[in-house]
Amino acid sequence: MRFLCHNCNVFVYDEERGDPKLNLKPGTKVEDIPDTYRCPVCGAIKCCLHPLGEETVSQETEEEPILVDKDLNYYRDRGREMLTNICGVYPVCDGDYDHTCFGQKYGAPIGMGGAGQGKTFSTNYNTLQQYRLKMKVIKTHHEPEMSISIFGKKIIIPVMGAPLSGAKPSLNAAISEEDLYWGLLKGAENFGSIGAVGNTPSAADDLGLNTVGKNQGWGIPFFKPQSQDRLIELFHLAESLDVIAMGVDLGGAGSTYWSSSGKRLYRKNEDDLKELVDSTSKPVIFKDIMSVEDALTVVDSGASACYVSNHGGRVLDSGQGVAEVLPGIAEAISGKILILADGTVRSGFDVLKILALGADVALIGRTLAQACIGGGETAVQMYFDYVKDDFHRAMLLTGCDTLKHVNMNILDKLECPLISRIK
Numbered sequence: 001m002r003f004l005c006h007n008c009n010v011f012v013y014d015e016e017r018g019d020p021k022l023n024l025k026p027g028t029k030v031e032d033i034p035d036t037y038r039c040p041v042c043g044a045i046k047c048c049l050h051p052l053g054e055e056t057v058s059q060e061t062e063e064e065p066i067l068v069d070k071d072l073n074y075y076r077d078r079g080r081e082m083l084t085n086i087c088g089v090y091p092v093c094d095g096d097y098d099h100t101c102f103g104q105k106y107g108a109p110i111g112m113g114g115a116g117q118g119k120t121f122s123t124n125y126n127t128l129q130q131y132r133l134k135m136k137v138i139k140t141h142h143e144p145e146m147s148i149s150i151f152g153k154k155i156i157i158p159v160m161g162a163p164l165s166g167a168k169p170s171l172n173a174a175i176s177e178e179d180l181y182w183g184l185l186k187g188a189e190n191f192g193s194i195g196a197v198g199n200t201p202s203a204a205d206d207l208g209l210n211t212v213g214k215n216q217g218w219g220i221p222f223f224k225p226q227s228q229d230r231l232i233e234l235f236h237l238a239e240s241l242d243v244i245a246m247g248v249d250l251g252g253a254g255s256t257y258w259s260s261s262g263k264r265l266y267r268k269n270e271d272d273l274k275e276l277v278d279s280t281s282k283p284v285i286f287k288d289i290m291s292v293e294d295a296l297t298v299v300d301s302g303a304s305a306c307y308v309s310n311h312g313g314r315v316l317d318s319g320q321g322v323a324e325v326l327p328g329i330a331e332a333i334s335g336k337i338l339i340l341a342d343g344t345v346r347s348g349f350d351v352l353k354i355l356a357l358g359a360d361v362a363l364i365g366r367t368l369a370q371a372c373i374g375g376g377e378t379a380v381q382m383y384f385d386y387v388k389d390d391f392h393r394a395m396l397l398t399g400c401d402t403l404k405h406v407n408m409n410i411l412d413k414l415e416c417p418l419i420s421r422i423k
């Protein structure tokens, strides 16, 4: 008999076959599954397994040999297994309330979710989904020109990897910190883009930077807003390793991991920003900018890029979505400085939307981490390829021949906002 997990409606357990990944031999009845069982998709417990209706029971008698195609879905499935109880690697990574990552953690690590109840994470998704793409297909054919130069380097689509870190607390220790950084950096590079790394209190604060160094500088290290002296030291080291650019995630001042590790982080003022920019000849990026005032200060500091982000909702709960603030920020600073933005960008269609809202480059966080855990640099590169195909399609079908054609005119905003499924 086969059973469906009623929590995720994805995982099916077949008693006849058992499940080698769950250590369940063929013939293991549901009632004999140990209580330690957790659904490999969503982490739900055993009582969520319900018999599948007769009509859906397979009538096949002969076993077909299973040929494993190591495509992106294969690596996502592997990632799901390795992230059990932390992240369901769901078809849509939106921080929804019925996902494993959602909800208050009461002091435990926030895993792949968000701070507090995780509302800012899902608000990123809901506010981006308020925008729809207008289809427009009657036009002389041109292959969309998708490449862009950033910090003097050409990338083949305006998409990069967002800085990630914290393999131990956030990713079930399913990968080592260094392998996470390496997979993100190399996968992005092999595709034709640039990856980024963060820094975490559970590893040396220069591990990400040194991994970029190991990759001949191809990548962008982001540092938490540590003391000014330490940041300047890290900036000098980054310059000596010839990194493409370096950044500070200013919202990291609210990092739950750093505060629980007892390592201090600080808010930075206008003078601090200028001092950091002046301390290096390399491009500097300030991340986690969510207001016009902060964005103007970033421009004044002489930085090379303003990175609009709420840190994936991981620092401030009940916050605004990136798609809500991006158009206002872009109106104030567009053309003065490069604008980067992230927040539930999952597909090439999402990339086009976030560019139309005012970003020059879109960055992807969680779903690249999932890919990296499932298949390292190979899967990260596959994820970029997947995004590129849909981005090409999206440009073609909205009448955009070049990135200059991408603006608010290709978007339709729902008057009545999508009702969040959050309870």
Ligand SMILES: Cc1cc2nc3c(=O)[nH]c(=O)nc-3n(C[C@H](O)[C@H](O)[C@H](O)COP(=O)(O)O)c2cc1C
Pocket (backbone or CB within 6 Å): 111, 112, 124, 162, 163, 164, 165, 166, 170, 171, 197, 198, 199, 200, 222, 249, 252, 287, 309, 310, 311, 312, 314, 342, 343, 344, 345, 363, 364, 365, 366, 367, 369
């Ligand atoms: C597991 C995890 C670790 C992260 N680590 C960092 C970090 O070290 N530095 C940083 O600036 N942002 C970090 N972020 C935030 C991302 O850079 C990015 O802003 C966010 O993930 C984008 O949203 P998305 O995941 O919905 O695409 C992290 C996010 C996740 C999910």
